[in-house]
Amino acid sequence: MLSAQIKCSRASFSIAANVDLQPGTLYGLIGPSGSGKTTFLQVLGGLVTADGDIKFKEQIWQNNSFIAPSQSRSTSTVFQENRLFPHMTVKENLLFATERSSDNASSVDMETVLENLEIDRLLENKPQKLSGGQIKRVSIARSILSNPDVLLLDEPTAELEDRLKSKILKFIGELTRINNMITILVSHHLPDIARYCAETMVISKNTISPPRPTQSIFAHGLTGFSEQIDFQEGSVLSVTVVDHQIDRGLTSLEVAGEVIVAPITDNLKKGEQTNIFVLARDVILASNQPQNISIRNCLSGQLVEINEHPDDFSSIVMVDLGGQILAAQITNSSLQDMGLQTGQTIFALIKTVSIEV
Template identity: 35%
Template sequence: MSLEVDFRHRQGDFALAVAFDAPDGITALFGRSGAGKTSVVNAIAGLLAPDAGRITLGGTALFDRAARCNLPTWRRRLGYVFQDGRLFPHLSVRQNMTYGQRFAPRGATGPTLDSVAELLGIAPLLDRRPGGLSGGEKQRVAIGRALLSRPRMLLMDEPLAALDEARKAEILPYLERLRDETALPILYVSHSVAEVARLASRVVVLENGHVARAGPAEQVLSDPGMVHQIGLREAGAVLPATVARHHADGLTELAVSGGRLFLPLTKGAPGTAVRVRVLAQDVMLARSAPVGLSALNILPGKVVSLRDGDGPGVMVQIACGDDLLLARITRRSAQALGLAPDGPVFAVIKTVAIARSDVSRS
């Protein structure tokens, strides 16, 4: 079931003009604060009526200005998860979750309370009140309530923004399970590159109310042209990989299209598909295969492009097998190496530069 969005809307001096599609899986709507992300989600949910355009889900029009179609929110069958859980404090977790069932169409099929509670790890919390829950637990309850409304799609507007790092780490595995074990398309709004890299199969980048880039996460996040939107320190690439083996010295060996990567011990049996986020600032380059280095990860490749940034830096895009890497180096280093498109190069990545949180289920 694919969501198709194509509309225009003006709010004071701010103009929205967006067109993108969101197929099954998680599509991340990414951008800085003020880019228009929440306005887009509100238009999809029926909380905002655009000036012009069309929004469809699974071929059914939710909004069509030309045809004078604007389905009310309750008829769109969309589950909306906000930044704060917005739970009813006087109801138990069980009652909060079953409240969502009131909005399910008669005869609609979907997961049961028990299956949703198991999926989100909240079965032990069902008889508790929201006031005694952590921020991560509240958000999982809010997601469960949305799922029990039998939605055709989930809209998640920065669901982790109000959580500290510990609570984010707690809830991210459950979002991965939600992505992998349900057939629901999910539009996930975020300004966190780490969340997007870990969860999204597709990314739509918004800038000043317009779509700056849209496509598979691996392509969008490794595009040097997106560094301004993503940020220099967050710029990097996402590599699909497979767990090859675990070594006795505490390292995990991953197979990527360009060779092998050695990382600190990673969860997953051999054969498990994972994705690895590699920051551009953690990649060094060499023109010939280096020797005598402590770094274990050396991937041969070729330069795809070089893009000057602010100050003395250059962002180099490298093709390693079927994957794209980004390396952030100085302009002086690029000139000393004689880097040019199609030129051979070796990407060097320290094993300990990749945190365990940068490796996730694919």
């Protein structure tokens, strides 16, 4: 377990945290720009000093009289900017990490990493020759190959195309579980957090909240948070891939016993399970099963909760789809016209193109 009670004050901002993080978990960290996300990661990595205590398992990383240098902490950071060593090839950059990796039993296999990050063809190149996305992928590989106990990812997917992003985040999620790592993912792209992070920490009012289940954060929204970043309510649904309809460009997914379709993806195999993120405002509600409409995805469920949105004239309606909760954002006037009540049966419609897989 990594426990951090820290406070870091700078001229422009201050950040405080009191969190306990568990191995084998991928954590999301979200907050407005300049709120201290990067600083928090660097404090954990030993690159920025802060007041307070940090303890990893039985090791003290810092207390009021001692600060362990970065070298002696089994952390590894994927920095926001390019920090590949410019005089070394990609391969030499990666070997620099493996040669200094912590000798855990759960060491990572170079081949697997190269394959998943799709960098096996770049090995002989110098960083100057790489594109922004390639630099990110090599940086992620280098951090993974240093075999850390704590992996800190600062906007790792910012320059990646969607297909690679999903593949890489999925890989990082698996590694986190298999190698029992503590991984923290900072991203501005909320669906990334929603889909891949089991728990999420939120920065608001200069404080990092203790991690909470990601699903509940996205379903219930964050009061006072939406003004600061582009936070939008949505729901995380666990789905299983039924099949790929290549000719129609669709992937069928099973959710709570019903089948929906999403834009086709080649990251997922048949039978594989994943999370999808559906924005609440992309969900349409109907009291009766609708006929003759273009929307392919119609799920029936039970209306379990209605929350008035604090900021505007809308409400978030929670629909129970056989155990999984889907949030829908509708205007208060629709709510009244339809006469929606908790406990009633309701049909939720999701546009195919709004589903990110």
